[in-house]
Amino acid sequence: MSLIHASAAQLLTQLESGEITSVELTKACLAQIDAADKQVGAFLKVMRDSALEQAESVDARRKKGEKLGRLAGVPVAIKDLLCTQGETTTCASKMLENFVPPYDATVIAKLKAADAVLIGKTNMDEFAMGGSTENSALGVTRNPWDLKCVPGGSSGGAAACLAASMAPLSIGTDTGGSIRQPASFCGVVGLKPTYGVVSRFGLIAFASSLDQIGPMARTAEDAAILLEAIAGYDPHDSTSANVKTPAYSQSVKQPLKGLRLGVVKEHFGEGLDSEVEQATREAIHVYKSLGATVSDVSLPHSKYGIAVYYIIAPSEASSNLARFDGAHYGHRTDEAAMLEQLAQERAALEAAGDEAGLAKLDTSLVRMYRQSRAEGFGPEVKRRIMLGTYTLSAGYYDAYYLKALKVRRLIRQDYDAAFKNVDLVIGPTAPTPSFAAGTKTDDPLSMYLGDLYTVTANLAGIGGISIPCGFSKSGLPIGLQLQGPPLAEERLLQAAHMFQTATDWHERRPELS
Amino acid sequence: MSLSQDDVKKVSLLARLLLTEEELTTMTGQMSDIVGYVEQLNELDTTGVEPMAHAVEQFNVFAADERAPSLSRDEALANAPKRDDECFRVPAVLGE
Numbered sequence: 001m002s003l004i005h006a007s008a009a010q011l012l013t014q015l016e017s018g019e020i021t022s023v024e025l026t027k028a029c030l031a032q033i034d035a036a037d038k039q040v041g042a043f044l045k046v047m048r049d050s051a052l053e054q055a056e057s058v059d060a061r062r063k064k065g066e067k068l069g070r071l072a073g074v075p076v077a078i079k080d081l082l083c084t085q086g087e088t089t090t091c092a093s094k095m096l097e098n099f100v101p102p103y104d105a106t107v108i109a110k111l112k113a114a115d116a117v118l119i120g121k122t123n124m125d126e127f128a129m130g131g132s133t134e135n136s137a138l139g140v141t142r143n144p145w146d147l148k149c150v151p152g153g154s155s156g157g158a159a160a161c162l163a164a165s166m167a168p169l170s171i172g173t174d175t176g177g178s179i180r181q182p183a184s185f186c187g188v189v190g191l192k193p194t195y196g197v198v199s200r201f202g203l204i205a206f207a208s209s210l211d212q213i214g215p216m217a218r219t220a221e222d223a224a225i226l227l228e229a230i231a232g233y234d235p236h237d238s239t240s241a242n243v244k245t246p247a248y249s250q251s252v253k254q255p256l257k258g259l260r261l262g263v264v265k266e267h268f269g270e271g272l273d274s275e276v277e278q279a280t281r282e283a284i285h286v287y288k289s290l291g292a293t294v295s296d297v298s299l300p301h302s303k304y305g306i307a308v309y310y311i312i313a314p315s316e317a318s319s320n321l322a323r324f325d326g327a328h329y330g331h332r333t334d335e336a337a338m339l340e341q342l343a344q345e346r347a348a349l350e351a352a353g354d355e356a357g358l359a360k361l362d363t364s365l366v367r368m369y370r371q372s373r374a375e376g377f378g379p380e381v382k383r384r385i386m387l388g389t390y391t392l393s394a395g396y397y398d399a400y401y402l403k404a405l406k407v408r409r410l411i412r413q414d415y416d417a418a419f420k421n422v423d424l425v426i427g428p429t430a431p432t433p434s435f436a437a438g439t440k441t442d443d444p445l446s447m448y449l450g451d452l453y454t455v456t457a458n459l460a461g462i463g464g465i466s467i468p469c470g471f472s473k474s475g476l477p478i479g480l481q482l483q484g485p486p487l488a489e490e491r492l493l494q495a496a497h498m499f500q501t502a503t504d505w506h507e508r509r510p511e512l513s
Numbered sequence: 514m515s516l517s518q519d520d521v522k523k524v525s526l527l528a529r530l531l532l533t534e535e536e537l538t539t540m541t542g543q544m545s546d547i548v549g550y551v552e553q554l555n556e557l558d559t560t561g562v563e564p565m566a567h568a569v570e571q572f573n574v575f576a577a578d579e580r581a582p583s584l585s586r587d588e589a590l591a592n593a594p595k596r597d598d599e600c601f602r603v604p605a606v607l608g609e
Binding site: 098099100102103194195196209210235238239241301304306307308310311318322325326327328329330331332335339363364365366367368369370371373374377379382383385386387389390393400402403404405406407408409410412444445448458459460461462486 | 516520521524525526527528529530531532536540543544546547548550551552553554555557559562563564565566567568569571574576584588589591592593594595601603604605606
């Protein structure tokens, strides 16, 4: 098998035995990026020189017999919202187009300590807000399986670079489905761990109680290897879970005996595409043939997931994104032009004798904030900041935000009840396969409804994984989702691996000219 | 519930966003749609349900009161849109 299509597990074995070098592997990935990324657009930045330097250093140290990290020499792509010291970190936003972080996110530090080769920064929806990567202000990413279609989002570049064989591993983040849905759309594996398993330090926050970083790969085994490298308690993130990191890369290959799967009734209702339903039912059948027992479970409050999410996530976002004010870093409006405009407005109000208007006129600092943010943020980010500001504002807090927090608990209780009887719940990742670019951009609510099966895991804080389970007649990948109780990542990965030993959906690759 | 353009304008000041008239119109429609959608939560009786702010139980984490290295002044100012040798520069706050 050629280097670019091989799994990280295979590559690590070949690197360790000396059959291949990291420089050869890194060059092969870079060549594939050169060949295919003009069409796909997975990367915002290819870190060509530093990647090759890192690969050379790993090869040299290996030659000397030094002890190397667990990802030594393997290229990893990074979603462009993890602070990377000395490398621009943009969140695919004009606001941060030139932002160069002065420190590494914990996940980046861990990848460096594991001797991974950081190959580039991948495209995403601006500030991770979206489900198609069409909200990126800095680039267009397309689905490698059909270049007319979106890769999903917000980790669209992270998923597309795997499908297009540009890197064997990539890092995504998931606030409402942003790892699992693009994994589903691009036919790769994406795991959203339990909240707290991976440190969020250095992740540019969207909704802090929901955000979680996770591994994306082409096989469950590779996702396990990557998770093992990035997971763990971090004193820099007071919400990180203080638990011992399991040896995911070892346990992933042990099949689960007597696995009890619960089919989520509510995930097979209105809005589910018939081909997705069929592929999911067939996948459940595969598990039966592997010895799993299957029963129906109900998550009665899951239908409220989107409503709860679109109160909580924008509320947290409006607060988190308040820091982007053009004062300390990020985009600032042209001050001279801004002051000139403000002077003209004042003169007009004075000429009209409009005392009320003058009293309401922005001060120059407030106008600097407002104008900088208006220019730096795209429409979806503005919409969510506005929504969150509204639902948190005086008079509406109880009606929206507090109500949403209560329903959030009901959603979690549904899961707790389900996991008394089953080990994992199973269903589709997304209601449809990928869709043509441009078809949903004018209707935010319809885009939001695509997160129906994934958001509840974020609200409950539990883990979920998407794995390829088939293709539509038009050749687009379909994803299967498994969700587990808190800290059941080993079980999720084992179950995903079992499925991949019995199927070959994950081995298919798109034909890119 | 339907939002008025005036409501949205007020929120835009709170949110420190300057929206054009066109944006205000689009935003008013879209926010009304989304707020209308989330109001389905009102059909649920949540009396006595404890709000859940975080997915995992949260504990206070205390850091030791020790001096540790931090960013140098130059590192901290490196991304400033406007600066001098020592400070971030912003438009005048006082004297307007």
